[in-house]
Amino acid sequence: MAETVRRPGLDAQGFIEREGSLARVPDVFRPVVAAARDRLLDLFGSRLHSAYLYGSVPRGTARVARSDLDLLVALRDEPADADRAAVRALGEALDGQFPQIDGVGTLLYGRARLLSEPERYDLGWFVACLCTPLLGDDLAEYLPRYRPDALLARETNGDLALLLPRWRERIAAAEDSERARRPLVRSMSRHLVRTGFTLVMPRWNGWTSDLREMAGVFGAYYPERAAQLRQAAEYGHEPVGDPDVLRSYVDDLGPWLAGEYARVHGVKAPRPDPSG
Incomplete structure (x- = not known):
């Protein structure tokens, strides 16, 4: 028989609560986050729909010189190979400049894919529950609530x-x-x-x-x-x-x-x- 005990990570209705927030970013990582935000804007301009943090930095559990910076970027159109190369170069530049992080990982997708039906319970869930808004219009507003089913x-x-x-x-x-x-x-x-x-x-x-x-x-x-x-x-x-x-x-x-x-x-x- 399935358990019915309410566990941590769920709200009163049994939906997965969104984890992380900008308020939880440790002070030592705030310059890294600010630089990432500014450079993403410079890189993509009006093509940028939204950007998010995920992982230990917005959860407040990152360790200096041990944790990486995790980003998800949503473009208004589908990314090309040149865009992927650009975010890799951006990550390498941030990693080289800020010793408090150990690498940068950036996921890059088009808005349409993130909101598509096939991705509703994968990338959509990831954005809605595991990503912290950093820039732009939060895609979670267009996605459902999720249960751990x-x-x-x-x-x-x-x-x-x-x-x-x-x-x-x-x-x-x-x-x-x-x-x-x-x-x-x-x-x-x-x-x-x-x-x-x-x-x-x-x-x-x-x-x-x-x-x-x-x-x-x-x-x-x-x-x-x-x-x-x-x-x-x-x-x-x-x-x-x-x-x-x-x-x-x-x-x-x-x-x-x-x-x-x-x-x-x-x-x-x-x-x-x-x-x-």
Whole structure:
């Protein structure tokens, strides 16, 4: 029987509360956020529909010289390769200028895609619940409220099986060094922990973005895999450059999690090719 206990992260009606706010940005990161805001305006001008922060900085949990700055940018039209190159260059410039951050990650989409029906329970949910408005017209005003249900679970993380071949390619193409492997361990660890959490999210009936809490929630339902996800949560915070960790992700934990996810929630609906 499904649990009905109200968990943290939900409002009184059982909807996922939006996390993060500009008020929670730690003082040490405020110059970085201000610079990102100004440079996005300079870069895109009237093409910029809106921009958002997400991750540890707007949640107030970022660590100096350890946390990255995460941005989502919505353009009025669909981005081109030149736009993607421009935001990569912007991120590299910010990372070089501000020692308090460890990298910049920027997601770049057109407004129409973010509000499209196929993305309603994936990118739309991400904007409405996990993103903090920084510039422009907040797209959350055009999106529904979301519950931590099986539909949301399937449409957010039900594509792990499709990602695993790409992960293997990235691992094979990476330079043979700890420095090159650490970002892969960090990103893949975080993805696996979040996928493990959303696998059990409807039964737990709540939301959290804390990796350690996510792993703990997962472990209560899958004790035989609990230690693996707890370790992945630690690597999500403090990555290592161990090739054996990456192999275990794509040869063991990842395939098992993809199969169990498909069994419990089904597979994420195919998305149209944005270039088509």
